[in-house]
Amino acid sequence: MTTTSTSLTTAAGTVTAATTPAAATAVRKLVVVTAGLGRPSSTRLLADRLADATRRHLTRGSDSRVGDVQGSDARESDARVGDVRQGELVTEVIELRELANDVARNMVTGFPGPALRDAIDAVTSADGLIAVTPVFTGSYSGLFKSFFDVVDKDALGGTPVLIAATGGTARHSLVLEHAMRPLFAYLRSVVVPTAVYAASEDWGTGGDDPLAGRIDRAAAELAALMGARSPVRVTGGSGDREEVVPFAQQLAALGAEG
Numbered sequence: 001m002t003t004t005s006t007s008l009t010t011a012a013g014t015v016t017a018a019t020t021p022a023a024a025t026a027v028r029k030l031v032v033v034t035a036g037l038g039r040p041s042s043t044r045l046l047a048d049r050l051a052d053a054t055r056r057h058l059t060r061g062s063d064s065r066v067g068d069v070q071g072s073d074a075r076e077s078d079a080r081v082g083d084v085r086q087g088e089l090v091t092e093v094i095e096l097r098e099l100a101n102d103v104a105r106n107m108v109t110g111f112p113g114p115a116l117r118d119a120i121d122a123v124t125s126a127d128g129l130i131a132v133t134p135v136f137t138g139s140y141s142g143l144f145k146s147f148f149d150v151v152d153k154d155a156l157g158g159t160p161v162l163i164a165a166t167g168g169t170a171r172h173s174l175v176l177e178h179a180m181r182p183l184f185a186y187l188r189s190v191v192v193p194t195a196v197y198a199a200s201e202d203w204g205t206g207g208d209d210p211l212a213g214r215i216d217r218a219a220a221e222l223a224a225l226m227g228a229r230s231p232v233r234v235t236g237g238s239g240d241r242e243e244v245v246p247f248a249q250q251l252a253a254l255g256a257e258g
Helices: 042-059 096-109 114-124 142-149 175-186 210-228 247-257
Strands: 004-010 013-019 025-034 081-086 089-095 128-136 160-167 196-199 233-235
Touching (some): 025 042, 025 114, 042 160, 042 196, 089 096, 089 114, 096 114, 128 142, 128 210, 160 210, 175 196, 196 210, 210 247
Parallel strands (some): 025 089, 025 128, 128 160, 160 196
Antiparallel strands (some): 025 233, 081 089
16 A cells, blocks of 8 residues: 655644555544734643644554654744644644634624634544633633633533633633633533643743643643544545444543553
Protein backbone atom coordinates (compact mmCIF):
# COMPACT_ATOMS: atom_id res chain seq x y z
CA MET A 1 0.00 0.00 0.00
CA THR A 2 1.41 3.37 -1.02
CA THR A 3 1.60 6.14 1.54
CA THR A 4 1.72 9.73 0.32
CA SER A 5 2.48 12.99 2.07
CA THR A 6 -0.04 15.83 2.23
CA SER A 7 0.82 19.43 3.18
CA LEU A 8 -1.63 21.92 4.62
CA THR A 9 -0.60 25.56 4.84
CA THR A 10 -2.23 27.94 7.32
CA ALA A 11 -1.23 31.16 9.03
CA ALA A 12 0.20 29.00 11.82
CA GLY A 13 2.73 27.37 9.49
CA THR A 14 2.99 24.30 7.29
CA VAL A 15 2.01 20.87 8.52
CA THR A 16 2.94 17.67 6.74
CA ALA A 17 1.19 14.43 7.58
CA ALA A 18 1.35 10.91 6.20
CA THR A 19 -1.85 9.83 4.50
CA THR A 20 -3.02 6.62 2.83
CA PRO A 21 -5.59 7.57 0.20
CA ALA A 22 -6.61 4.02 -0.76
CA ALA A 23 -7.88 3.05 2.68
CA ALA A 24 -10.70 4.44 4.78
CA THR A 25 -9.37 7.00 7.25
CA ALA A 26 -11.06 7.81 10.54
CA VAL A 27 -10.55 11.53 11.12
CA ARG A 28 -10.91 12.74 14.71
CA LYS A 29 -11.63 16.42 15.18
CA LEU A 30 -10.45 18.43 18.19
CA VAL A 31 -11.93 21.94 18.37
CA VAL A 32 -10.52 24.65 20.62
CA VAL A 33 -12.65 27.68 21.53
CA THR A 34 -10.74 30.55 23.10
CA ALA A 35 -12.33 33.79 24.29
CA GLY A 36 -9.17 35.80 24.91
CA LEU A 37 -9.42 39.44 23.88
CA GLY A 38 -5.79 40.50 23.76
CA ARG A 39 -2.96 39.66 21.40
CA PRO A 40 -0.91 37.99 22.71
CA SER A 41 -3.41 36.37 25.05
CA SER A 42 -2.77 34.16 28.09
CA THR A 43 -6.12 32.52 27.31
CA ARG A 44 -4.88 31.51 23.84
CA LEU A 45 -1.58 30.37 25.32
CA LEU A 46 -3.37 28.07 27.76
CA ALA A 47 -5.63 26.81 24.97
CA ASP A 48 -2.59 25.95 22.83
CA ARG A 49 -0.90 24.07 25.67
CA LEU A 50 -4.05 22.06 26.33
CA ALA A 51 -4.43 21.24 22.62
CA ASP A 52 -0.78 20.20 22.34
CA ALA A 53 -1.05 17.91 25.36
CA THR A 54 -4.27 16.34 24.06
CA ARG A 55 -2.65 15.69 20.68
CA ARG A 56 0.31 14.01 22.39
CA HIS A 57 -1.97 11.66 24.30
CA LEU A 58 -4.11 10.88 21.25
CA THR A 59 -1.16 10.19 18.96
CA ARG A 60 0.92 8.28 21.51
CA GLY A 61 1.66 4.86 20.06
CA SER A 62 -0.02 5.77 16.76
CA ASP A 63 1.45 4.49 13.48
CA SER A 64 0.61 7.78 11.81
CA ARG A 65 3.43 10.26 11.43
CA VAL A 66 2.80 13.41 13.38
CA GLY A 67 3.31 16.55 11.35
CA ASP A 68 5.58 19.38 12.46
CA VAL A 69 4.23 22.92 12.70
CA GLN A 70 6.72 25.41 11.34
CA GLY A 71 6.66 29.15 11.95
CA SER A 72 7.74 31.34 14.86
CA ASP A 73 4.29 32.88 15.18
CA ALA A 74 2.38 29.58 15.34
CA ARG A 75 1.19 30.31 18.89
CA GLU A 76 -0.29 33.69 18.15
CA SER A 77 -1.81 33.22 14.73
CA ASP A 78 -3.82 36.10 13.29
CA ALA A 79 -6.24 33.61 11.79
CA ARG A 80 -9.65 33.19 13.39
CA VAL A 81 -9.57 29.48 12.65
CA GLY A 82 -6.36 27.48 12.25
CA ASP A 83 -6.58 23.95 10.81
CA VAL A 84 -3.79 21.49 11.68
CA ARG A 85 -3.75 17.91 10.41
CA GLN A 86 -1.74 15.32 12.35
CA GLY A 87 -2.20 11.87 10.86
CA GLU A 88 -5.84 11.11 11.64
CA LEU A 89 -6.39 14.13 13.92
CA VAL A 90 -7.60 17.58 12.86
CA THR A 91 -7.29 20.49 15.30
CA GLU A 92 -9.35 23.62 14.72
CA VAL A 93 -8.91 26.78 16.80
CA ILE A 94 -11.73 29.31 17.01
CA GLU A 95 -10.85 32.80 18.24
CA LEU A 96 -14.08 34.35 19.51
CA ARG A 97 -12.63 37.86 19.46
CA GLU A 98 -12.87 37.72 15.66
CA LEU A 99 -16.55 36.74 15.87
CA ALA A 100 -17.75 39.31 18.42
CA ASN A 101 -19.76 41.36 15.92
CA ASP A 102 -21.27 38.27 14.31
CA VAL A 103 -22.31 36.88 17.70
CA ALA A 104 -23.98 40.18 18.65
CA ARG A 105 -25.86 40.34 15.33
CA ASN A 106 -27.01 36.76 15.76
CA MET A 107 -28.33 37.57 19.24
CA VAL A 108 -30.66 40.25 17.85
CA THR A 109 -31.52 38.80 14.43
CA GLY A 110 -31.46 35.06 15.09
CA PHE A 111 -29.36 34.43 11.97
CA PRO A 112 -25.62 33.68 12.02
CA GLY A 113 -23.31 35.13 9.40
CA PRO A 114 -21.10 32.80 7.31
CA ALA A 115 -18.08 33.02 9.65
CA LEU A 116 -20.17 32.36 12.76
CA ARG A 117 -22.00 29.51 11.02
CA ASP A 118 -18.65 27.89 10.17
CA ALA A 119 -17.54 28.19 13.81
CA ILE A 120 -20.80 26.71 15.12
CA ASP A 121 -20.58 23.84 12.63
CA ALA A 122 -17.00 23.14 13.73
CA VAL A 123 -17.96 23.03 17.41
CA THR A 124 -21.03 20.86 16.91
CA SER A 125 -19.15 18.35 14.72
CA ALA A 126 -16.20 17.97 17.11
CA ASP A 127 -15.08 14.68 18.63
CA GLY A 128 -13.65 16.68 21.51
CA LEU A 129 -13.86 20.31 22.64
CA ILE A 130 -11.49 22.50 24.64
CA ALA A 131 -13.21 25.66 25.93
CA VAL A 132 -11.10 28.44 27.50
CA THR A 133 -12.25 31.82 28.80
CA PRO A 134 -10.77 34.70 30.75
CA VAL A 135 -12.50 35.47 34.05
CA PHE A 136 -14.54 38.68 34.04
CA THR A 137 -16.30 39.82 37.24
CA GLY A 138 -16.08 36.40 38.82
CA SER A 139 -17.44 34.41 35.85
CA TYR A 140 -16.84 33.54 32.21
CA SER A 141 -16.68 36.43 29.78
CA GLY A 142 -19.84 37.72 28.11
CA LEU A 143 -18.42 36.89 24.69
CA PHE A 144 -17.78 33.28 25.73
CA LYS A 145 -21.32 32.85 27.10
CA SER A 146 -22.93 34.62 24.12
CA PHE A 147 -21.22 32.26 21.68
CA PHE A 148 -22.55 29.17 23.42
CA ASP A 149 -25.95 30.86 23.71
CA VAL A 150 -26.22 30.82 19.89
CA VAL A 151 -25.23 27.14 19.69
CA ASP A 152 -28.25 24.83 19.70
CA LYS A 153 -28.75 23.51 23.23
CA ASP A 154 -28.95 19.91 21.99
CA ALA A 155 -25.99 20.04 19.60
CA LEU A 156 -23.27 19.25 22.17
CA GLY A 157 -24.99 16.34 23.89
CA GLY A 158 -22.40 13.65 24.66
CA THR A 159 -19.46 15.67 23.35
CA PRO A 160 -16.33 15.38 25.55
CA VAL A 161 -15.33 18.84 26.83
CA LEU A 162 -12.28 20.11 28.70
CA ILE A 163 -12.94 23.43 30.48
CA ALA A 164 -10.25 25.96 31.38
CA ALA A 165 -9.95 29.59 32.42
CA THR A 166 -7.37 32.30 33.04
CA GLY A 167 -7.35 35.14 35.54
CA GLY A 168 -5.17 37.49 37.52
CA THR A 169 -5.47 35.64 40.82
CA ALA A 170 -6.07 32.07 41.97
CA ARG A 171 -9.08 33.29 44.00
CA HIS A 172 -11.14 33.16 40.80
CA SER A 173 -10.42 29.47 40.11
CA LEU A 174 -13.86 28.38 41.35
CA VAL A 175 -15.34 29.91 38.21
CA LEU A 176 -14.62 26.54 36.63
CA GLU A 177 -16.97 24.77 39.04
CA HIS A 178 -19.71 27.32 39.69
CA ALA A 179 -20.04 28.70 36.15
CA MET A 180 -18.37 26.68 33.39
CA ARG A 181 -19.14 23.13 34.51
CA PRO A 182 -22.87 23.86 35.05
CA LEU A 183 -23.02 25.51 31.60
CA PHE A 184 -21.77 22.41 29.81
CA ALA A 185 -23.76 20.11 32.07
CA TYR A 186 -26.88 21.96 30.89
CA LEU A 187 -25.73 21.36 27.30
CA ARG A 188 -25.42 17.65 28.25
CA SER A 189 -21.75 17.51 27.33
CA VAL A 190 -19.35 15.07 29.03
CA VAL A 191 -17.04 17.39 31.01
CA VAL A 192 -13.74 15.81 32.07
CA PRO A 193 -13.13 15.73 35.85
CA THR A 194 -10.00 17.89 35.77
CA ALA A 195 -10.55 21.55 34.95
CA VAL A 196 -7.55 23.83 34.43
CA TYR A 197 -7.16 27.34 35.82
CA ALA A 198 -4.10 29.49 35.16
CA ALA A 199 -3.45 32.58 37.27
CA SER A 200 -0.76 35.16 36.56
CA GLU A 201 1.69 33.44 38.92
CA ASP A 202 1.36 30.15 37.01
CA TRP A 203 3.31 31.49 34.05
CA GLY A 204 7.09 31.34 34.09
CA THR A 205 7.43 29.20 37.22
CA GLY A 206 10.64 27.52 36.03
CA GLY A 207 11.29 23.87 36.81
CA ASP A 208 8.45 23.50 39.31
CA ASP A 209 5.41 23.82 37.06
CA PRO A 210 2.20 22.56 38.71
CA LEU A 211 0.22 24.02 35.80
CA ALA A 212 1.91 21.55 33.46
CA GLY A 213 0.73 18.67 35.63
CA ARG A 214 -2.86 19.89 35.59
CA ILE A 215 -2.73 20.38 31.83
CA ASP A 216 -1.37 16.89 31.26
CA ARG A 217 -3.97 15.24 33.53
CA ALA A 218 -6.89 17.07 31.94
CA ALA A 219 -5.59 16.37 28.43
CA ALA A 220 -5.23 12.66 29.22
CA GLU A 221 -8.86 12.55 30.39
CA LEU A 222 -10.09 14.28 27.23
CA ALA A 223 -7.96 12.02 25.02
CA ALA A 224 -9.39 8.93 26.75
CA LEU A 225 -12.95 10.02 25.98
CA MET A 226 -12.07 10.95 22.39
CA GLY A 227 -10.25 7.67 21.90
CA ALA A 228 -13.30 5.69 22.99
CA ARG A 229 -15.58 7.71 20.75
CA SER A 230 -15.95 6.65 17.12
CA PRO A 231 -14.74 9.55 14.95
CA VAL A 232 -17.46 11.84 13.65
CA ARG A 233 -15.98 11.64 10.17
CA VAL A 234 -14.70 8.55 8.36
CA THR A 235 -13.24 9.42 4.96
CA GLY A 236 -12.17 7.24 2.07
CA GLY A 237 -13.17 3.67 1.36
CA SER A 238 -16.91 3.48 0.78
CA GLY A 239 -17.39 7.20 1.48
CA ASP A 240 -18.00 9.55 4.38
CA ARG A 241 -20.28 8.47 7.18
CA GLU A 242 -21.19 9.60 10.66
CA GLU A 243 -20.96 7.30 13.67
CA VAL A 244 -22.37 7.77 17.18
CA VAL A 245 -20.87 6.30 20.36
CA PRO A 246 -23.25 5.54 23.24
CA PHE A 247 -22.96 7.95 26.16
CA ALA A 248 -22.38 5.04 28.62
CA GLN A 249 -19.38 3.88 26.59
CA GLN A 250 -17.75 7.30 26.82
CA LEU A 251 -18.22 7.40 30.60
CA ALA A 252 -16.80 3.88 30.92
CA ALA A 253 -13.69 4.95 29.02
CA LEU A 254 -13.13 7.87 31.39
CA GLY A 255 -13.53 5.55 34.40
CA ALA A 256 -10.93 3.15 32.99
CA GLU A 257 -8.48 6.02 32.54
CA GLY A 258 -8.86 6.97 36.24
